[in-house]
Amino acid sequence: MHNIKAIFRREFSSYFATPLALVFIVFFLILAAAFAFQFGNFYDRGQSDLAPFFSYHPWLYLFLIPAISMRLWAEERKSGSIELLMTLPVTTWQAVIGKYLAAWAFAGVALALTFPMWITVNYLGDPDNGAIFAGYIGSFLMAGGFLAIGACLSAATRNQVIAFIFTVVICFAFLLSGFPMVLSLFDGWAPQAVIDAIASLSFLTHFQSISKGVIDLRDLLYFATVIAVWLAANSIVLDMKKAD
């Protein structure tokens, strides 16, 4: 616990030591608001909720989260600091979790800074704040899922651009797997159970069901599993590739 905390603190503060934090947060806020107002018809709908705001988060995360995660391990490998970190008395797990939690907390800070949206709907109308809270939880969990994928792929390369592209592609697959377009590829030849399994892999289905205001244990379990599996893969990849 002590080691995870130390690694978390170092990693988290490193975001703010460079312009990365500022650039990321500013763009995230601008894009989140622009999507909600421009494409989501935030005002014209005449409803006081944050549905148009949350519905663009998966697409926003698709490109912004890999930008956070790409440096997690690729940078350590490139600069050689991974050799320093992994020869300190810490386990691979502690390093993986400490760094991951720092990235997730950073994404959480960016998400929390969208609070003026929440104030706006409360000022303009009388929204269901429970549903909004659920939307934030769902969005945060989805960010965690994307980040876990990105962390693992970042450990597989020392090139941040490659890490970014691979993460976008895999995250895109995880998003799309719930779409009829993708599922129809399997229709007719694969058993229904397989199609259901593919559909249930999608971030989108689970995120949407949480952001409707229903925090179902199965959806929480889904994100917890996705994160755990990718982080386990992260530490395996790290042990295999750290010295390359």
Place this chain on the structure above:
Amino acid sequence: MIEIRNLSKRYGALTAVNDISFSVGAGQVLGFLGPNGAGKSTTMKMITGFLTPTAGSISVCGHDVETSPLAAKACMGYLPEGAPSYGEMTVRGFLEFIAEIRGLDADKRKSRLDDVINRLQLGSVLEQMIETLSKGFKRRVGLAQALIHDPQVLILDEPTDGLDPNQKHQVRELISTLAQDKIIVISPHILEEVDAVCNRAIIIANGKLLADDTPKALAKRAPSGRLDDVFRQITTTPAAQVAHA
């Protein structure tokens, strides 16, 4: 005490380290010599637990590096090749992070920080970001983090690379003062360093251990009495080439 038994590291068809055995006791400063690519850094990376050996075993302070890595790592200080660190951190922030991970409590942390900052003369750059420092300062920051927990065993890969002659002299003095009750393994990037600080030298080439003696005794093996000549003679003999093939 470092004990290395039948250590090998293979990457596919390439044998980087080939069946090396030796042990180092307290008070010894072991210079690890060899041509580039001889397996010096690979051996150091295995001692510090960064790389897993293909065969053989390493124990440091009585802890097997593979089976109880945390205990072994806790009693070592390591300066990796190129002195990597976190460039966006300040020198103070970086050293405090290492002290925290090394488990030093608040009182001890303060006194140890003061000690290494003083020994390596980092006082003037404490609040600077590491990436803005000169090569010599970066190297000294790397040495400082290796020393911060006052470890029993120091593994230093090219500790004086990038330092000016005065700084080299200081670091060698530092190594000599530390040497009395510690085990120090260094890979000097120039041979004159072996004379200056080491009381034992191991020569490896192509992953094979070819000589293990005091620098003085080694030097006597050449008619000229110079370590350079012995080094060249040992590492370019047919035996050294055959060891690889």
